[in-house]
Amino acid sequence: MNLIVAASGGVAALKTPTLIRRLEEAGHKVRVAATEAAFHFITPLSLAVAAGSEVFDQASWFKADGQAKHIDLARWADALIVSPATADALASAAQARADDVISALCISGIPKIIWVPAMNTAMWQHPLVQKNVETLKTIGHAFLGPVSGNLAAKGEAAGIGRMLEPEEIVAALPSLFKSQDLSGKHVLVSAGPTREYLDPVRFISNPSSGKMGYAMAEAALARGAKVTLITGPSALTPPVSANTQKVETALDMLEALKGSFASCDILVMTAAVADWRAKHVATEKQPKMGEEQTLELIRTPDILSTLKPLRSKQIMVGFAMETDKGVERAADKASRKGLDFICLNYPTQEGTSFGGDDNQITVVKPNGDSEKLARMSKRAIADIILDKALALKQS
Ligand code: CTP
Numbered sequence: 426m427n428l429i430v431a432a433s434g435g436v437a438a439l440k441t442p443t444l445i446r447r448l449e450e451a452g453h454k455v456r457v458a459a460t461e462a463a464f465h466f467i468t469p470l471s472l473a474v475a476a477g478s479e480v481f482d483q484a485s486w487f488k489a490d491g492q493a494k495h496i497d498l499a500r501w502a503d504a505l506i507v508s509p510a511t512a513d514a515l516a517s518a519a520q521a522r523a524d525d526v527i528s529a530l531c532i533s534g535i536p537k538i539i540w541v542p543a544m545n546t547a548m549w550q551h552p553l554v555q556k557n558v559e560t561l562k563t564i565g566h567a568f569l570g571p572v573s574g575n576l577a578a579k580g581e582a583a584g585i586g587r588m589l590e591p592e593e594i595v596a597a598l599p600s601l602f603k604s605q606d607l608s609g610k611h612v613l614v615s616a617g618p619t620r621e622y623l624d625p626v627r628f629i630s631n632p633s634s635g636k637m638g639y640a641m642a643e644a645a646l647a648r649g650a651k652v653t654l655i656t657g658p659s660a661l662t663p664p665v666s667a668n669t670q671k672v673e674t675a676l677d678m679l680e681a682l683k684g685s686f687a688s689c690d691i692l693v694m695t696a697a698v699a700d701w702r703a704k705h706v707a708t709e710k711q712p713k714m715g716e717e718q719t720l721e722l723i724r725t726p727d728i729l730s731t732l733k734p735l736r737s738k739q740i741m742v743g744f745a746m747e748t749d750k751g752v753e754r755a756a757d758k759a760s761r762k763g764l765d766f767i768c769l770n771y772p773t774q775e776g777t778s779f780g781g782d783d784n785q786i787t788v789v790k791p792n793g794d795s796e797k798l799a800r801m802s803k804r805a806i807a808d809i810i811l812d813k814a815l816a817l818k819q820s
Pocket residue numbers: 675694695696697698699700725726727728729730742743744745746758762
């Protein structure tokens with residue numbers, strides 16, 4: 426592919442020459458652009474040497490040589506990778522400013538724009554920065570990272586905002602060039618935990634973060650699907666383009682899913698639904714009484730089993746968390762709940778526990794056939810699940 430790598434002004438610009446090299450090693454043709462702020466961190470010469478060509482910067486842009494360089498470059502490119510992407514670069518692009526080389530390239534007709542953010546946690550999480558990210562996602566821009574890890578500033582605690590390593594960026598690129606193969610399809614996703622209240626201030630729940638379900642929703646949107654996300658309480662920001670319904674209890678989740686099930690093509694049930702709820706929910710906060718207390722619990726409805734008889738054309742995918750006899754139990758669940766396949770994972774394994782960015786799943790069919798996948802990001806797993814669901818839908 427023809428790629429423009431553009432650096433904005435952050436410490437991680439030091440990694441831009443390595444990224445250029447890795448992309449070239451992977452067979453891409455690379456040209457380079459940089460804002461003036463980037464030159465506080467990396468010299469034009471380092472970038473030019475890495476790319477083996479002139480750097481497109483403010484000076485070359487305004488050279489009186491009769492060329493509209495940003496347009497020429499945009500026509501040549503298959504994609505623009507902004508790495509590192511600062512909060513400022515995101516803001517300029519979200520406003521279509523065109524007063525620096527990156528924001529100008531962003532509105533010059535490049536088919537694919539990919540942001541690789543790197544910034545302080547507080548900046549990345551700021552609602553205005555997130556608003557800009559969502560604005561750019563809404564018009565189809567892609568994001569790689571940031572991830573959690575050590576940040577540049579001395580003494581700064583590790584947190585979200587660290588840029589992906591150049592090798593990770595190169596590895597993730599192919600997944601961003603997915604076709605719109607889910608266009609016209611409706612993907613229904615459940616995510617997060619449920620809360621089963623004992624009284625107005627106490628509930629039974631579990632540590633599900635919602636990350637797998639939100640990654641599922643993002644992946645389906647990127648492939649052109651209409652997405653309905655039914656989510657239990659989660660700290661994550663739902664993708665703007667999804668139709669998101671927030672619920673709390675298993676009963677609420679069932680009702681919400683019933684509302685969209687008939688029109689969906691694919692249901693992916695990642696939610697960690699609580700299995701029990703209080704038989705009697707107190708309307709007032711209950712004081713503690715004595716040294717022991719017995720809770721009377723009743724089963725929550727099994728959502729998948731309830732939807733099973735309503736099924737017409739839908740492909741149904743579930744998740745199974747097991748600590749023992751995984752494939753056997755998962756196959757049994759898939760068969761009882763009427764699933765096309767179930768994604769088995771082991772929450773007690775290192776790197777795949779609740780709340781992580783990665784997962785490792787084994788795809789299990791009701792007949793016991795199984796395929797163990799490597800550990801990878803939840804977003805990459807989401808694409809594989811969608812590939813498999815779509816293949817079944819089309820068979
Ligand atoms: N699930 C559901 N309704 C429930 C509980 C779970 O639809 N009340 C779904 C989950 O979203 C998941 C699948 O069923 O996709 C398997 O969840 P899991 O908790 O492993 O299954 P259970 O049937 O609750 O099995 P176990 O007895 O092992 O808890």
